[in-house]
Amino acid sequence: MERLKDKVVIITGSARGIGFSIAEAFARNGAISVILDLNQEDIDKAVQKIDDLGFRALGFAANVTDPNAIAAVFKEIVGQLGRIDVLINNAGITKDGLIMKMKESDWDAVIAVNLKGTFVCSQKVCRYMLKQRSGSIINIASVIGIMGNAGQANYAASKGGIIALTKSTAKEFASRGIRVNAVAPGFIKTEMTENLSQEVVDKYSEAIPLRRMGLPKDVADLCVFLASDEADYITGQTINVDGGLIM
Ligand code: NAI
DSSP: OOOTOEEEEEEEESSSHHHHHHHHHHHHHHHHHHHHHOOHHHHHHHHHHHHHTOEEEEEEEEOTOOOOOOOOOHHHHHHHHHHHOEEEEEEOOOBBGGGOOOEEEEHHIIIIIIIIIHHHHOOOOOOOOHHHHOOOEEOOOOHHHHHTTTTTHHHHHHHHHHHHHHHHHHHHHOOOOOOOEEEEESSOOSHHHHHHHHHHHHHHHHHHHTTTTTTTHHHHHHHHHHHHHTTTOOOOOOEETTTTOOO
């Protein structure tokens, strides 16, 4: 199925985890997935994996918090591929701790990558999308940005901020044919959550009506839909992929 044939898609933080799964899903649907992450070796491995499956990907190293680096990479991508159709702001980190004990540097780091990084990449991509008068931006938020979580004030604030940023960007860009939506995953099985004990997984799963953790593919499939023409009347929305955890 090639519903995104030849679309150029940039996915930040996509050398592994949910981001990689999104890159693979877009490539499977005919898109050219651009893997953007921090470490060149990890990026090369991720590109190779998609290449081995017979799909198209290329990779660039850049930090989403660095506006000059992001602008240079996007310019290079447009130079090579001619356009940017979809941006997925997926790069994200956690530095958990109770507010009383949270280091200011941990607050700053999480806000910088998750929230400022989303702003930086959206700002740098918009000059191309505005000129094209088309595009789709998908921001990966989290259910924690909606419901909050003890020990994750920085992360929750960054993800709540992403939801508000999504709505503002959607309003600014709508008249130019650019749609902006957010996806809020619940509890997803990735490298990050792989080391949890079965006991902890069972405890979390009990709170989920569908009684299981989500898979990266569950998030990726929604991103493919949101970027496709089938979603061309959807903008400014936050859609949860959480097995019914929040309703
Ligand atoms: P992960 O830690 O497995 O992958 C994150 C990727 O982002 C890594 O490859 C990392 O190198 C990259 N990255 C980090 N900082 C970066 C920066 N400054 N510039 C460029 N790349 C950077 O994380 P995972 O689990 O795949 O999460 C992906 C997104 O989904 C994150 O935004 C996360 O907050 C969100 N999410 C994850 C959930 C989960 O259960 N795993 C639940 C809800 C949201």
